[in-house]
Amino acid sequence: EAKKKGKANHEVFEPRMDAPALGRLRMGTDLRRAVERGEFRVHYQPEVSLETGEVVGFEALVRWEHPEHGLVAPARFIPVAEETGLIVPMGRWVLEEACRQARAWQDLRPDGPPRVMSVNLSARQFEHPDLARDVARALRESGLEPGRLVLEITESVVMNDARSTVGTLGELKALGVRLAIDDFGTGYSSLSYLRRFPVDYLKVDRSFVDGIGEDPGDAVLVSGIVDLAHALGLNVVAEGVETQEQLALLRGMGCDLAQGYHFARPLPSEEASTLLARARPLG
Ligand code: C2E
Numbered sequence: 001e002a003k004k005k006g007k008a009n010h011e012v013f014e015p016r017m018d019a020p021a022l023g024r025l026r027m028g029t030d031l032r033r034a035v036e037r038g039e040f041r042v043h044y045q046p047e048v049s050l051e052t053g054e055v056v057g058f059e060a061l062v063r064w065e066h067p068e069h070g071l072v073a074p075a076r077f078i079p080v081a082e083e084t085g086l087i088v089p090m091g092r093w094v095l096e097e098a099c100r101q102a103r104a105w106q107d108l109r110p111d112g113p114p115r116v117m118s119v120n121l122s123a124r125q126f127e128h129p130d131l132a133r134d135v136a137r138a139l140r141e142s143g144l145e146p147g148r149l150v151l152e153i154t155e156s157v158v159m160n161d162a163r164s165t166v167g168t169l170g171e172l173k174a175l176g177v178r179l180a181i182d183d184f185g186t187g188y189s190s191l192s193y194l195r196r197f198p199v200d201y202l203k204v205d206r207s208f209v210d211g212i213g214e215d216p217g218d219a220v221l222v223s224g225i226v227d228l229a230h231a232l233g234l235n236v237v238a239e240g241v242e243t244q245e246q247l248a249l250l251r252g253m254g255c256d257l258a259q260g261y262h263f264a265r266p267l268p269s270e271e272a273s274t275l276l277a278r279a280r281p282l283g
């Protein structure tokens, strides 16, 4: 019944397994207020070179500092932000904040190693006609070099064969930013897009990395992804590295970069700054 209404009238949200309809409506209202009041925070998780152990980048991950519930994880509110379209202003803010932070870290040590900042884009952000303009503005206002910004999109976004996908990717590449395929391996299986689109990084989904120590099948898959990426001239990032054993296996496979709790959790900017100031290899 609610589903029918939801289809006919977009004001009504479809209830999901994780939250009753009323809760989601409430969350939609809270989210709108959160955008206005600036309740979002960006945490930064280091990306480590498996060759040098150096921090070569960060992924910006949004959190919501809810006045009553405290820090809320993105899995709890991104789906609602997508449905309501609030993901667009929220994502724009994350992009601006992450670019500012990346530039600030660069200014702290201008002769330090070049680091990239990765920012996630959801389908709705990617389809928004202002995306390239928003990215250009974030770069201009922060003074961050375009080549230091990586935009992460999922396979399903790229596989959506609309002509606009090609156009948008072209516009973004023309700005000089880099592109990563996030959660690689969990989406569609057609790989032809890797040749057609100007992708720079593959991020191997955590679900594969998880099992590489125990499950020979997972190890074969990840090793195959690394070889495929390298044959296509792409860099590979392993997501969700939690153990020394996984790290050693990934290194043996020739994986380029890794992120995960083994190195560091996503950190508030001050803590990430402290970590950078220590400047000791994490790997
Ligand atoms: P993602 O882009 O794949 O980000 C990686 C997620 O894995 C993050 O969860 C991170 O905290 C978590 N993670 C990293 N290392 C480990 C590990 O070793 N073990 C485990 N168990 N988890 C690890 P988080 O921050 O909760 O974000 C979840 C998802 O929400 C992200 O997945 C991304 O799809 C989305 N997201 C986060 N921030 C943004 C944003 O600013 N914009 C958009 N559109 N989506 C975002």
Ligand code: MG
Pocket (backbone or CB within 6 Å): 059, 120, 152, 182
């Ligand atoms: Mg990501």
Ligand code: MG
Pocket (backbone or CB within 6 Å): 120, 154, 182, 183
């Ligand atoms: Mg993702």
Ligand code: MG
Pocket (backbone or CB within 6 Å): 182, 183, 203, 205, 206, 239
């Ligand atoms: Mg991912």
